[in-house]
Amino acid sequence: MLSVCPLLIADEIVQVSDYFNSQLDCPDDRLRPFIDYLKDRQGKMLRASCVLLTGRLFAPVAQLHIKIAGTVEMIHAATLLHDDVIDNAAHRRHQATANNLWGSNFAVLLGDFLLSRAFVAVASLQRDDINRLLAETAVRICRGEMLQNACRGDFSVSIEEYLDIIEKKTAVFFADCCRLGAMASGADAKSCGRLYEFGLNFGMSFQITDDLTDILDTESRTGKTAGRDRLTGTLTLPVIHAFGVLDSKAKSELLDAFDNEQIDSNRIISILHTSKSIDFAKSCAQQYCRKALAALDSFGSHPAVSALKEMALSATQIPL
Secondary structure, eight states, rough: OOOOGGGGGGHHHHHHHHHHHTTTTTTTGGHHHHHHHHHHTTTOOHHHHHHHHHHHHHHHOOOOHHHHHHHHHHHHHHHHEEEEEEEEHOEEEEOOHHHHHHOOHHHHHHHHHHHHHHHHHHHHHOHHHHHHHHHHHHHHHHEEEEEEEEHHTTTTTTTHHHHHHIIIIIIIIHHHHHHHHHHTTTHHHHHHHHHHHHHHHHHHHHHHHHHHHHHEEEEEEEETEEEEHHHHOOOOHHHHHHHHOOOHHHHHHHHHHHHSSSSOHHHHHHHHHHHHHHHHHHHHHHHHHHHHHHGGGGGTTHHHHHHHHHHHHHTTOOOO
């Protein structure tokens, strides 16, 4: 796992990985290469870590936490498969995407398979409150993804609309993972609410950071297809901010940089720096991160609190 996964729950993360893999076992030999692909490409486990650490605040990590954490990772992995198809991405985590290897149709089917296995796992939890929340979470993620795709290439999208989209497609997932972990440990409603607040603000900071990384970083460092948001017309915070502050001539120049068959990434970055849009987005990400950390103040010096803060700071580091 990457360094953003706290050492405090390293053993439990291994159990989550094992549970994730066990849910994908399939008797069809022809499908084994595809199932192995899913097993070999587990990510940073940030959402699983949210479940485990918030649960650990109130009780030792139990099998229920492991199952919930594995289930949210299945849902997340399914969304990534579908995202890669939509974005026509060639690489993720320094490896070829499923759509690159086998085509979009099979990649979508792999995502559907993961979602169906997640539904089976949810049913096995036998906790109506947790089952309902997981189902609602999946619906909200889909709504956010649909909104994002409905807004592709629309340069009139406002900052408020962008923030609403990333709250639905990313931040709510983190928030619900934090709430799920606490619920599984029997935490009171007030504590669950504070942890939801942490997760929501962490998720907002994480997504803005990810959008900035797409603009500023290189494929060799991120392991993902570079500039995917620019290539697919996904509007991110720096671009939206720039269109709100630039004069008409500079706006036309930025549009031209996007409209060329070969997108002029260096020119786009230069314009976004000139308009202070990169700085604006960095400031927003840092503000959300500070709100996330502040939401943990009432939980004292518990080791899980320190691990949550460490994870939030590590996962929201912005490239220079």
